[in-house]
Structure formats: C-alpha cells, structure tokens
Amino acid sequence: MSNSQDNPGSTRITAGETSNPKRPRRLQIGIAVGVLALLGAGAAVATTAGNSDTNTSTDTAAATTSPAAELKLGYFGNITHAPALVGVNQGYIKENLGSTKLTTQVFNAGPAAIEALNAGAIDATYIGPNPAINSFVKSKGESISIIAGAASGGAQLVVKPDIKTAADLKGKTLASPQLGGTQDVALRAWLGKQGYKTNTDGSGDVAINPTENAQTLKLFQNGKLDGAWLPEPWASRLVLQAGAKVLVDEKDLWDGSQTGKPGEFPTTILIVNKKFAAEHPQTVEGLLRGHVAAVKWLNDTPAAEKATQVNAALKEAAGKALPQDVIDRSLQNITFTVDPLAGAFPKLLQDGVDAGTTKQADINGIFDLTVLNGVAGEKTSAAGLGKD
CATH class of the missing domain: 3.40.190.10 (Periplasmic binding protein-like II)
Incomplete structure (x- = not known):
C-alpha cells in the first residue's frame, strides 16, 4: 500500500525539483527539506496504514473466535x-x-x-x-x-373416517405444511410407493395442497380436505377436534434398518x-x-x-x-x-x-x-x- 501511495508523490516532487536547475539554492534547500518531510510523513502514513491493516486482520481473527453479539x-x-x-x-x-x-x-x-x-x-x-x-x-x-x-x-397421515385404505385415496385432496417440508416429502414418497403419481403443482392421482397447519384444521373441519400428513400437535388436533382417523403413523414405516432403532x-x-x-x-x-x-x-x-x-x-x-x-x-x-x-x-x-x-x-x-x-x-x- 505504501508503494502505491508514497513513492508516486515523492517522485513527482523530485521531478519538479530537477526539472528547473536554475532555481536559487535557498529554494532548492527548502524544497529538499520539504521532500524529506513529506517522505517522513509518507513513511509514517505507511506504517500507520500497515498497522491499521494488521489490527484489522487481528480484529477479524479475534472476531472468528469470539461469541456473537x-x-x-x-x-x-x-x-x-x-x-x-x-x-x-x-x-x-x-x-x-x-x-x-x-x-x-x-x-x-x-x-x-x-x-x-x-x-x-x-x-x-x-x-x-x-x-x-x-x-x-x-x-x-x-x-x-x-x-x-x-x-x-x-x-401421521390422518384422514376422514370413510377412508379405510390407501386405495381409497385416489382422487382425494390431502394437505401438508409446506411444499418440500419433511411431512410433504414423506406424504409424496409414501403415495408413490402406493402407486400414485403426485405433482408439485397439486395435480396427479392424489392432489396435495401445501397449507398452513391452522388452516388445514379449519379446511378439514369444513369438509374441504380429505386428510393431511402432519406433525404434532396438528395430527392430534385433527383426530381429537375434527374427527379424523390415523391412516399412517410414520413410525411404522421405519423398521430400524437405517438407524438401528425401530420406529x-x-x-x-x-x-x-x-x-x-x-x-x-x-x-x-x-x-x-x-x-x-x-x-x-x-x-x-x-x-x-x-x-x-x-x-x-x-x-x-x-x-x-x-x-x-x-x-x-x-x-x-x-x-x-x-x-x-x-x-x-x-x-x-x-x-x-x-x-x-x-x-x-x-x-x-x-x-x-x-x-x-x-x-x-x-x-x-x-x-x-x-x-x-
């Protein structure tokens, strides 16, 4: 940094001095003193800037090992x-x-x-x-x-009481908390294993409408949804407050082969x-x-x-x-x-x-x-x- 800031300045001043050899000696001495002063100031600036960079680097390093505000x-x-x-x-x-x-x-x-x-x-x-x-x-x-x-x-996947098996889901509308969420993925993957095609735009053999959980409860109570794959407490709320029944408890789909812990x-x-x-x-x-x-x-x-x-x-x-x-x-x-x-x-x-x-x-x-x-x-x- 000092090379880019200090040397060009001193070069310009020296060039100005040597470009006019007929200047009085007193003026030459004065300019020389000024040049030395500027060079000293430049060095000080360079040193300060260097220290500033070092401190900044040190502070940054310290920040990486300090608690967040x-x-x-x-x-x-x-x-x-x-x-x-x-x-x-x-x-x-x-x-x-x-x-x-x-x-x-x-x-x-x-x-x-x-x-x-x-x-x-x-x-x-x-x-x-x-x-x-x-x-x-x-x-x-x-x-x-x-x-x-x-x-x-x-x-759990909770559904209307008249839905007895996976075969009854064709043409039905189900909900999940949000597209790409864990329950949404679990629902789509499970339906695929039952032979159903689903699409992220809501079309397919079974329609999946990603819906906020509280709204899912209301829609189910109003008969506008046939079921939903939900986390707790929403699965329990649909069962106990809206008359849903459990069609799939996700723990039954995990046999322990992946984690060593069945269920x-x-x-x-x-x-x-x-x-x-x-x-x-x-x-x-x-x-x-x-x-x-x-x-x-x-x-x-x-x-x-x-x-x-x-x-x-x-x-x-x-x-x-x-x-x-x-x-x-x-x-x-x-x-x-x-x-x-x-x-x-x-x-x-x-x-x-x-x-x-x-x-x-x-x-x-x-x-x-x-x-x-x-x-x-x-x-x-x-x-x-x-x-x-």
Missing part, C-alpha cells in the same frame, strides 16, 4: 419442537449464551425457515430434516450444518448457518448446551408437569395453549433426543428425490456433531456423513 434462532410452534419451546421459555438457551443476546422467530414449516436462514434473518433453527437436506444440496454443502437432533416421531426417525433437528458457526463457535457451543439441557429436562420430567410446561411455552410462542387431551396425545407420540439419527438421511434424501423436491446428491459433510459430542459427553454418530 446476537443469536437469531428459529423454531416452530409444534410439539415436535418442544426442545426449542422449553429451551427458550425456561431460559436454558439464554443462560448458556452468556452475554450474547437471544432473539427468536416462529415459523410454520421448514422451507420458510431455510429461506430466512439463507437470507441472514436467522442464524440457526430447529427444523425438519428434508429442508435441511435440500438447502445443503442446493448450496453444494456451503449453507448449513446439522449440529444435533431434537425429536423423533410425532408425524424412530428424525422429525426435528437443529441446524446452524455454516458461516455463523465458523465465526462464533462459542455461541454455537452455548446454544448446544442449552439444547442438551432442554432435552434432558423433557426426558426427566414427569408427564403431567412436562405437559403443563410445554403447553405454557407453546402458548408463549403460538399465542394459544392446547386442550389437555391434545397435549397428552402429542407428547406420547414423540421421543426427544439429541441424536439426529444420521443413518436415516440417505433414505430421506431419496424420498425427496422421489417426491420431486430435491436432486440426487452427495450429502457427505452435512453433519458436524463434534461440539454436541463434547457438550453431551457421549458419542453420537454422523453415520459417515460428516464429523462426529
């Missing part, structure tokens, strides 16, 4: 996101973030949360696995890392923006400490108290508590775990490909469980798809 966290107002609900409402996450400010945003479904994450509106989010996979694939591995699991189970499949995971994680590892560790504490509380707390506290947190996040029978049924269908069940992800990826919502790709590197394993004190496997 703020963590913007996303999650859904679903019982499958109870670790987030409890972690935020009972202060587990905030307590472990130290001086970092915690702000939160509640979403209806995964694709909207991913859009916010990619836009920088949030830094981390609880989410279903398929939107996370889709983001990783689209960004060629640059967008997100999965850093923990949160919940397994708690997703378990990832419904909710915790992901972080890769750039944020690289710049603020202490903040990610604090988030995970709070997350692990929240999951432990959910697993250690008696059912009645757990239902009360989760319901209170849900009211805080979504504005309304659930009837007791709904919260009880929802919690019975879910296992809370920090294990993301990484072995399930190749199947989840293939389901997304079959559903037409993602492309076939290599998802090696999607997991970074190193901090989780340090915080939790036990080994959780990335199943060869990243760091553990």
